[in-house]
Amino acid sequence: MSRDTVISSPEELVNTLAHAAKKASYILAQTSEDIINATLSSLAIFLRESAEEIMEANAKDINAAQKKGLSAAMIDRLMLNEERIEGIAGSVENVRSLEDPTERVLWEQERPNGLKIQRIACPIGLLGMIYESRPNVTVDASVLCLKSHNAVILRGGSECLQSSLILHKIIQKSLKDNGLPEASVSMIPTSDRAAVGAMLKASDHIDVMIPRGGQGLIERVMNEARMPVFGHLNGICHVYIHPAVNSDIAREATLNAKMRRTGICGATETLLLDKALDPVIAKDVITTLLDAGCIIVGDKQAQSIDARIAPANDEDWITEYLDAKLSCKFVDSIEEAVEHINTFGSHHTDSILTEDKDVAAYFLKNVDSGIVMHNASTQFADGGEFGMGAEIGIATGKMHARGPVGVEQLCTYKYNVHGSGQTRPK
Numbered sequence: 001m002s003r004d005t006v007i008s009s010p011e012e013l014v015n016t017l018a019h020a021a022k023k024a025s026y027i028l029a030q031t032s033e034d035i036i037n038a039t040l041s042s043l044a045i046f047l048r049e050s051a052e053e054i055m056e057a058n059a060k061d062i063n064a065a066q067k068k069g070l071s072a073a074m075i076d077r078l079m080l081n082e083e084r085i086e087g088i089a090g091s092v093e094n095v096r097s098l099e100d101p102t103e104r105v106l107w108e109q110e111r112p113n114g115l116k117i118q119r120i121a122c123p124i125g126l127l128g129m130i131y132e133s134r135p136n137v138t139v140d141a142s143v144l145c146l147k148s149h150n151a152v153i154l155r156g157g158s159e160c161l162q163s164s165l166i167l168h169k170i171i172q173k174s175l176k177d178n179g180l181p182e183a184s185v186s187m188i189p190t191s192d193r194a195a196v197g198a199m200l201k202a203s204d205h206i207d208v209m210i211p212r213g214g215q216g217l218i219e220r221v222m223n224e225a226r227m228p229v230f231g232h233l234n235g236i237c238h239v240y241i242h243p244a245v246n247s248d249i250a251r252e253a254t255l256n257a258k259m260r261r262t263g264i265c266g267a268t269e270t271l272l273l274d275k276a277l278d279p280v281i282a283k284d285v286i287t288t289l290l291d292a293g294c295i296i297v298g299d300k301q302a303q304s305i306d307a308r309i310a311p312a313n314d315e316d317w318i319t320e321y322l323d324a325k326l327s328c329k330f331v332d333s334i335e336e337a338v339e340h341i342n343t344f345g346s347h348h349t350d351s352i353l354t355e356d357k358d359v360a361a362y363f364l365k366n367v368d369s370g371i372v373m374h375n376a377s378t379q380f381a382d383g384g385e386f387g388m389g390a391e392i393g394i395a396t397g398k399m400h401a402r403g404p405v406g407v408e409q410l411c412t413y414k415y416n417v418h419g420s421g422q423t424r425p426k
Helices: 010-030 033-049 051-068 072-078 082-097 136-147 158-177 194-201 215-224 247-259 279-291 314-318 334-344 357-366
Strands: 105-110 116-123 126-131 151-155 185-187 208-212 237-241 268-274 295-298 325-331 349-353 371-374 411-418
Touching: 010 116, 010 126, 010 151, 010 185, 010 194, 033 051, 033 082, 033 136, 033 158, 051 072, 051 082, 051 158, 072 158, 082 136, 126 136, 126 194, 136 151, 136 158, 136 185, 151 194, 158 185, 194 215, 208 215, 237 247, 237 279, 237 334, 247 268, 247 279, 247 349, 268 279, 268 334, 279 295, 314 325, 314 334, 325 334, 334 349, 334 357, 349 357, 357 371
Parallel strands: 126 151, 126 208, 151 185, 237 268, 237 349, 268 325, 295 325, 349 371
Antiparallel strands: 105 116, 116 411
């Protein structure tokens, strides 16, 4: 889009950007892996070189957030320091090192008539990404889309607008220096909410919409989008501690699952304790959490463990706290634990802590979530930790993508049919 172009409305702005981005998606589909990788290498270098500039822009977002009275958890999501910028650059390099996910033969068969049929991985096309609060998503989404030969149009939240704009500027430089269309990664340069509505209507250009943010945003996208959506409403994650647990694992994995970073979607929000669990282990886990500054609400049996535990209400079992708060409940059995998770969870990430392999197998088979874990913290729910380099989000739906959405999940497929003049008989 030319700097001289006059845009009269958010709808015109979105359609203009999306039209150019769609054209860029066709070029990216034909671009060599070498050029894509060179672009990502340049981006990692530019991010490190621009760290001071990025932090200056980020400071403006942080100051505005503090004036608005946003929570400490929200401000933590916004913050970019040297360590996090280095982490973003490292993530770019991790994605660069992945194999090209396109052109893979997913299935093939030769028919009796000699036709050779192949199912081939290919880019989706143009993705729309609407996100809040996390400026790193600007880079994560861009590099995953580029690595999978997709174009993307981004709309960051008002809270991270200055940070997102500077990151987008750096991405554009990398694209330009490597001969790729700058429209390959486009950004809506306004916080006007009407732009979101315009994106959700732009199904002529945008093939898939990916929301990442609070429940209100994701519900709106899932309700209004005229194109398919990869999304999750929230991350109500669980840890269930079975009686056959290792006491050290029970304590350390649960503490990490809740308190490592409380504001991420993979943070545990509900702790389920088996009624047959050793009371010493139960008290150790609960006391460790409380002493670490975690507020706990629970049922009567949980409250009996420590006077600091307040009573839980029905809303607590369906609440994503995104803070140092946890709901706790005792259950009669593995079956009740699974039923509770499937009823009250968000199908994001849930973990069982046990040394009983048969019980673990039951949990892994029957918990209906995108990510199900055994003897591990739910905070491993991350595409980078899964070896995907990074992820564009955690999808909790069941169509196409589920769990971490990495480069392979940003591909679709088509069928290539090779013949030698065959005609179909009447």
